[in-house]
Amino acid sequence: MTVSKQQKFWNRIAGRYAARPLKDVAAYDAMLAEVASRLKPSDKVLELGCGTGGTAIRLAPHVSSWTATDFSAEMIRIARDKPAEANVTFRLADAQNSYDGGPFDAICAFNVLHLVDDQPATLAQIFANLKPGGVFISKTWCFADLKLRFRLLFSVLRAAGLFPAVTQHTVAEFRQSLFDAGFEIIDERVFGKYRQNPYIVVRKPEA
Numbered sequence: 001m002t003v004s005k006q007q008k009f010w011n012r013i014a015g016r017y018a019a020r021p022l023k024d025v026a027a028y029d030a031m032l033a034e035v036a037s038r039l040k041p042s043d044k045v046l047e048l049g050c051g052t053g054g055t056a057i058r059l060a061p062h063v064s065s066w067t068a069t070d071f072s073a074e075m076i077r078i079a080r081d082k083p084a085e086a087n088v089t090f091r092l093a094d095a096q097n098s099y100d101g102g103p104f105d106a107i108c109a110f111n112v113l114h115l116v117d118d119q120p121a122t123l124a125q126i127f128a129n130l131k132p133g134g135v136f137i138s139k140t141w142c143f144a145d146l147k148l149r150f151r152l153l154f155s156v157l158r159a160a161g162l163f164p165a166v167t168q169h170t171v172a173e174f175r176q177s178l179f180d181a182g183f184e185i186i187d188e189r190v191f192g193k194y195r196q197n198p199y200i201v202v203r204k205p206e207a
């Protein structure tokens, strides 16, 4: 299987990513509590871009099954080495090809949708693989809302191979993409201090 430049980037930094301390533990815990409040014990959940699996491991006890996917073999290897409930499965898969076992009651994508190659196609896949009434819960960086000096800094880091390629959209444009995919927004808030990284919950209409 060919490993893309993007996968190589995440494979290379996976060890450091796993070792980094969480920047804002209170915000992360508050977000997990909010996600958990939306899930039912009978739910079948899919998480895209799960990284080293910490979120999956914390939230899996609230649901029936939690399938966590990531396109980085190194991220998945680290995730599989962690102790987890028996209802968690880690799978190596791109966000475009992660939907075996669907449809799902909930799909989650934390800090990943700005990284996928084709965001509208990924949103269409997410929509298609949710049950009617199912929720898509995301937290997504909206780089176009960052101050110019930060955007310039990230461009330099990207050119040096120290930062991945990202979709540059505003929060308003991201909301519009969710609408365009067919979702209705049921909640939006910010956990932590970056309004450019909103947490958004959307629902697939019943029919």
Ligand SMILES: C[S@@+](CC[C@H](N)C(=O)[O-])C[C@H]1O[C@@H](n2cnc3c(N)ncnc32)[C@H](O)[C@@H]1O
Binding pocket: 006, 010, 048, 049, 050, 051, 052, 069, 070, 071, 072, 075, 093, 094, 095, 096, 109, 110, 111, 112, 115, 116, 117
């Ligand atoms: C910023 S990390 C976020 C990890 C985790 N969700 C979190 O919030 O800590 C982004 C993750 O998305 C994965 N990723 C990036 N592009 C992806 C894609 N197209 N399909 C699947 N995973 C992807 C990377 O390998 C990495 O593990």
